[in-house]
Amino acid sequence: MKAAVIGAGIFGCVTAVELARNGFEVDLYERHGDILLGASRANQGRLHHGYHYPRAGVDMRPNARRFADRFPDAIRHSARQYYCVAAERSRLTGPEYLDFCRRTGLPFQRHTPSVVQAESVAECIRVPESYVDIRALRGLLSSQLHRAGVRRHLHTAVQPEELGYDWVVQATYGQPWSQPLRYEVCETALIRLGQHMTKLGFVVMDGPFVSLDPTSGGLHMLYDVAHSVHASNVGVAPEIPGHLVPLIDKGVVFTEHTRLEAMLQTARRFLRGVGMPEYCGSMFTVRAVLPDVDATDERPTLVQRDGRVITVLSGKICSTVQAADEVLAAVREAVPAA
16 A cells, blocks of 8 residues: 655654555655754754653653664763752642652652752752754664655655545644644744753743753753744644744744843743853744643644544654554554445
């Protein structure tokens, strides 16, 4: 059988490889000039275990282990990862967060490093999360696509109705989806900090705060829950302000529209190690999430089938392999009745 996968982000590439390994002839279509150049490139790369979403109460470790086993050469274990509960405006308290970790069996060590503004943080824990090196992952997936016989069609934007395949998989990050989504135009800033911060990663939660994630290039990716979101709308497609259109999925750009200073102001409330960093540009992309999930802050990966078209709503990186399994399961369930 012949299958087309639209979208060569992480989810699309892994799904294309799995389909090819299971006997399909697979064509992979991507509007950019290479794989992993859209939202995948702007991803902070944290391999989530579940610490980030205490209100959702989801243990992500099984999927994280599957991803790490599948791509061991793209996993970076050298960073020290911390989660901090803000002393003010947080949706949960320090004791509540520790109780969540204990109830779900998530290992942690209570420790507040010297770069943390202790008076602004109610609790700080070090956790055994790792990072995904997106550049290394691009190389690994490129090799796997080649070995599996997947045909790549770059610089090619297509619609499912244009394609005459037995199956079409849309892995285009919620564009489209069967119900309205919340689309957010997001900025992630790249900054260079001092040596004392090189291998340190922080998430300040659970509210309108920040994350600071180290990259393999010696930089940090700075994301602010409030200021990084330049525009948002609930609907069937993103509404991107005209001045931001040229910035979307263009890699690292320097622009007057950056909100770097506002993001740094928030980060300095919690991290004295931020100081006055070197600004190394920003990456802009469109994120798609479920609307009206503020109570749980869920970021699930969902797979839907409508006839011979299967659509994937991408969640966290750790669920990539599971999503590919669900696509295969949907195909196998439908084939006997075809």
